Amino acid sequence: MPPRRYADVPTERRNDALDGVADESAKTPGRPALGLANISLAFGGVAALREINLEVEPGEILAVIGPNGAGKSSLLNIVSGLYRPDRGQMWFGEHSFRDVPTTKLAALGVTRTFQNLALFKGLSVFDNVLMGLAHRVRAGFLRQIVGSPLARRIEAENHAAAEEVIESLHLTKARDRLAGALPYGVQKRVELARALVARPKLLLLDEPFAGVTLAEKRELSLHVRNARDSFGAAIVLIEHDIGVVMGLSDRVAVLDYGRKIADGTPDQVRADPAVIDAYLGVAHEDDKELAI
């Protein structure tokens, strides 16, 4: 079979394209950082995602919004390999997957934060952030080179990267504190630091601003934008605060009952009657917050 490229696979055929592992033969520049084709997922009788098609370009900030239970977290969980889709195909640049091996995520340049924090509560902030670089050297290789100049250099580089991101996210005072002992807003920042330290190509953020103060929200938003501006990360941001969404994102996709009901610029989406009907027209938890 000749190598298939993303552009060569018609939308209606993407379901059955390139099953399983990454297709190393299909290397074409200009691919989206993330492509989803016909992704569907059900839990028993509940359809969490229905035929989702979505692309995120390198350097693009895509917000995913929608009511509670719309399927937003399920989408990120599929992209990060925690859930396996019933149908569909995913593309990370030139790599294609039916279900994403979590072990390959970091090597693909994908990092994420969780709606409910997933820090190592018994480790310091510094060690948590360092975990974001744990994939850089395989354990077996590390054992072979332990104590060598190479091992020391890798360790020094990783430590310097962790220190840099800790400083830029204003976590220096908390550097040696146990993550679990910190206020919620600070823990959210530590999780973002851990996701940023490897300078990901694709950054997946599940409600990174939920439950933080307005001032923290403004500051965290700047760090998210900076990840795009300074190293060109593509970002998928799940967020309920419409002010933040409109101010931060280049494009907005709207989910409702597992379907994508809109996908466009913030202004297009805000004016879309279907979106107003499904989401914007009704009160939701953060609608009193101000824009950044």
Ligand SMILES: Nc1ncnc2c1ncn2[C@@H]1O[C@H](COP(=O)(O)OP(=O)(O)OP(=O)(O)O)[C@@H](O)[C@H]1O
């Ligand atoms: N692990 C799971 N087991 C069973 N059902 C699940 C699971 N994860 C999600 N669901 C269901 O899938 C649907 C989508 O849930 P999901 O968490 O993706 O929504 P969401 O848009 O992130 O909502 P929220 O805004 O409340 O975080 C819901 O009906 C939810 O109950």
Ligand SMILES: [Mg+2]
């Ligand atoms: Mg969610």
